[in-house]
Amino acid sequence: MAHTLPEAGPALRRLIAELPGRPVAVLGHMRPDGDCIGSQVALARLLLAAGIDALCVNRDRVPPNLAPYVVGVKFLTNAEYVADGRVAVTVDCADATRVGEELLSKFPAGVHANIDHHASNPDYGRVNIVVRDAAATCHVLAAAALQEGLPIDAATAQCLHLGILTDTGRFCYRSTTADMLAIVAELVRRGADPAEANFRVFEQESRGKLELTKRFLNTIAFHEDGKICSGELTQADYAATGTTKEDKEGLVEFPRSVAGVEIAVLMEEGKDGIRGSLRGRDPKLRLDLCAGKLNGGGHVLAAGFNMQGCRLPQDRAKILGIVIDHYREYSAK
Ligand SMILES: [Mn+2]
Structure with a gap:
């Protein structure tokens, strides 16, 4: 259980070390946004780097403008995913039902870990890393991974930056703090590209x-x-x-x-x-x-x-x- 950013680091390290030895499915919410996709891909990359078989699954497809963030990770829709006994880890889901009923039913053992930042999250996982005053799930993951020295390469940094960018309304909401911006600065140092992210996320609207x-x-x-x-x-x-x-x-x-x-x-x-x-x-x-x-x-x-x-x-x-x-x-x- 971790409810503050300083607690999130050790909790994430423990989670990775104590996963029950089965492959992992990183689940996000219906109609996924930048923080959802960013935190799913970033966490899956951290798990893969730790030698754990991980993939991402959502009820809905990855929005086309966010597809470039899916790097080095398999990302499936519910329709494509055949239940194969994976351990469920949710990110950015205020409630387990946000995963979608049908997809959730493919994990009869329930949610192993719940990583999130929504105030209403009832700690529904066996392991809960829920920091209710964090700006984004990507903020929680970035703070935890940086604190623990987990490997954040350019692709992972890009994903973590994406979630913070979108969930703070481009660094405008009240959740934008000096500590959070210091984490963003470190992500940029590691290869996140703010101009490219802005273009991909906010300047790819359809003519329709x-x-x-x-x-x-x-x-x-x-x-x-x-x-x-x-x-x-x-x-x-x-x-x-x-x-x-x-x-x-x-x-x-x-x-x-x-x-x-x-x-x-x-x-x-x-x-x-x-x-x-x-x-x-x-x-x-x-x-x-x-x-x-x-x-x-x-x-x-x-x-x-x-x-x-x-x-x-x-x-x-x-x-x-x-x-x-x-x-x-x-x-x-
Ligand atoms: Mn979020």
């Missing part, structure tokens, strides 16, 4: 994504004297631009980034209703509770909702009305 963004921006509307800003997507937008739900990633940042906006709303009409995202910057507005009124939930500053049976445009006013009433009540407190 840009077309989807144009359509989303055309729906932007302001409410409550500019305190609330909403935008919409429909199935027709995805169809017309050749994009998928994953491409909506980041769009809610446009309404959120406008001066004076306190609640950003993204409404997405799907086959069975309207799902959406709420984003804010004042914890007082309790967007988790607002989302609760829309059959959803989440965090104080970032929440999601799911209004079954609703359609656009006819139910737009109903949803926005609930957000507006919530805003009026909570901003007055």
Whole structure:
């Protein structure tokens, strides 16, 4: 059990030394992001360097822009992976269910080790290296590996840098500390390339994504004297631009980034209703509770909702009305 960065080093060393002598599967979460892929590949490389047979498996495929990070490691999807008695080690999964039910069921002995940084992680592994104030799972792994002198070559450094870069919003979030940046500096010294990572991760959008963004921006509307800003997507937008739900990633940042906006709303009409995202910057507005009124939930500053049976445009006013009433009540407190 390790819950601080200084404890993470010895815990990682012990984990590697005391693995039960079977090959390892490093598992990440559904719809993997940079921290997930980065920590999976980095950990698998550390295990391989220690002479342990390891591969990575996820329910979903590696996003194409992150594929260059998969170096010297076998990376399979759930569909490709045939259960072969491996020991399960999860990274960046707040809960074991984040692995995905079907993939998790291929490891009947459960999760051997759980390496993560999510505050809500209930320590579900037999071994738990969960540092809740770390910026990223890659931050935990980098700190631990550097402390213990484990072999971090350029490819591993690149992966660890990737996860910290993406989970800190390019070193912008509150989790960006001097100690964390000192670790990043060491990763760059060892061969991580910030300019290349920035290009791969943030400058490889598809033309379809840009077309989807144009359509989303055309729906932007302001409410409550500019305190609330909403935008919409429909199935027709995805169809017309050749994009998928994953491409909506980041769009809610446009309404959120406008001066004076306190609640950003993204409404997405799907086959069975309207799902959406709420984003804010004042914890007082309790967007988790607002989302609760829309059959959803989440965090104080970032929440999601799911209004079954609703359609656009006819139910737009109903949803926005609930957000507006919530805003009026909570901003007055
Ligand atoms: Mn993460």
